[in-house]
Amino acid sequence: MQTQQASQKYLLKAALLISIAAIAYWAYDAFRSDAAPEASASAATEVEAVTLHREEVPLYKELPSRTTAYKVADIRPQASGIITERLFEEGATVTQGQLLYQIDPAPYKADFDRTIADLNRAKTNAKLAEAKAVRYTSLVKSKTISQQAYEDVVAARDQAVADVAVAQAAVSAAEVSLNYTQVNAPISGRIGKSSITAGALVTANQTTALATITQLDPIYVDLIMPSRDLIRLRPQFDNAQKLKVSLDNEEGQPAYTQEGELQFSEVTVDQTTGTVLLRALFPNPDRTLLPGMFIRARIHLQPVQAIVVPQAAAQRGSDGNLSVWVIDADGKVQAQPIEAQQATNNGWLVQNGLEDGTMIMTKGFQKTRPGATVKPVMASSPSSPKTDKAE
Template structure:
């Protein structure tokens, strides 16, 4: 049977359309299969938090217990006896050297000074008489009018009168010193504490009672002790080239009991060259500025000192390191898998470890997500830069504020549009 040409054309068109549809279905099935495979592959590569490490010079900080001490301290005591008449300072105030602090009854010392002056006048009169006698006896002895014995007695009387004058002058000086000491003054400048005596108290020169205490508190000393073994190891490491000595003076920070660090840095003054035989410790002293008088003598603090630097070190969060006989970390290798590395931990630095061996520049150390990766049995992981919890919390706190600001802008926009429309209608 012969088909009409128009029917042949229609059959050919239907066949072509059917072929195209089947081809499209096949391509769609292949794409879906590829997407499913990619999804499964991505599902088997969980994300892990990593930090990319680079070598740097890190300061080795030593933390030691210490106690603050005033740079100078003076105990005010009475140097003469008597009844305290007045207290001439305010407790807790700043006093300057030479400032009067107490007034002791000075009437007795004033009388002693007047008596010494009278004795001086008497001694000077005796000396004048002795000089006059010696002047008369001089020509008489030369003319043999008097005996040599009488002349020698006149010379001796003159010398005795001269000694009397010197003794009287010394008595005046002593009486003047006692009179001046009846007014007790500050030996140094500084903050004065509580007065331990009041008006009417009887004090004496040999009394052990401390009337008050003055302390200079800027700068402050902080005394610490460190194990002699640790100091020797540190010096040996510097000598071997493993550590670098700190150039210049050693900076010192102090940390209070609540963990806050004092705002000003101090410097190490000296380390005792000898070791305490009973404790095996070496005493160190540092000076800390105290311009605002925040630090108080006797306060217990923690002292942070940078005693050496380590070059080509890596700083890694503590949670990334597994401590044991051999300290290890996990890194993401070039193939995307997790690879263990044995490392050498030198010291702790806050919430991080300082690693001196076992890592290379650019290594991605896994910090978070290893447990999930281990549970799923994934051979490959997807690294993502890890953010410390403190920064994450700060970002979380900032997000609501940004959202509130955006919401306020959205609410303001319709009102602004309505106002613009009203203005247009009035025009």
């Protein structure tokens, strides 16, 4: 009997202890649940942020380009004959007027001498005709000769004078032909290989050039720009001040130390590619650039006053519009739509939608939401002294 009563007391104590433990656990859990929101509310999430400032942003436009010679002259003979001498070194620099080839002048010299003799004969005949006309003038006045005879003499004199003019023209033509036996350089520049040697027969105005001279300093760089970009950047090109152009390699590093100037843009659009040709002129004193080279050209545009938003800070919505998360003075985050003028190397160029001194989030979007309170940790400024690329 006593054993049964002891067992009942033991069970009662155990049930009481279990009940007390359950009540304590429930109370602790409720306390923890009530305290969690308060703890969350009091601890603001740290996010990376940056303060934006309106500043002058230099811009440039990169375009594929190709070098083109400033002047090119194909050397062709203007007289027919045998080449007696070549008077230049292939690949050398020649000056305008320098003698390059000598064509055998003998037949042209003989023709020139003949025309000189014809001119002298015509002048002698003209002198005799003039003297005869003078004598006949006095005779016709005294009625010694008929009027018809006098007019014949005057006509003969005029014919003789005309013969002198014809002979003089023949001399000039023969002299030109004789001078054409000397083939001179029409421009200064570097001459290429010769297509003929001494002893070769050439003909006047033949199709095959004897050689080609290329002027390398200065040199043109032809840039290819999409027509849509030309329309957008037209105000820059219409500026009275010529835009500067530089040449870069594939890594964006300067490939050429000299700067050029944009000269003009073509007046028509290529219908097959939808592009427009722009031409820049570069000094090339060391002949570093050669015609036909492909290279990246950078047009330095006029700088603009704008705010640069880091690309990582801009979020694009389902409607395609950009927005940033602005942090106000109380540390609360709000989404702010922006209008980006164009993309640059460092971010988006924004002229409307943000005020100078606005603080925006750049990292930590997954840790918070609009309307939440955050603790901004300032990052480095997005602006950079480096020129921004205009897209």
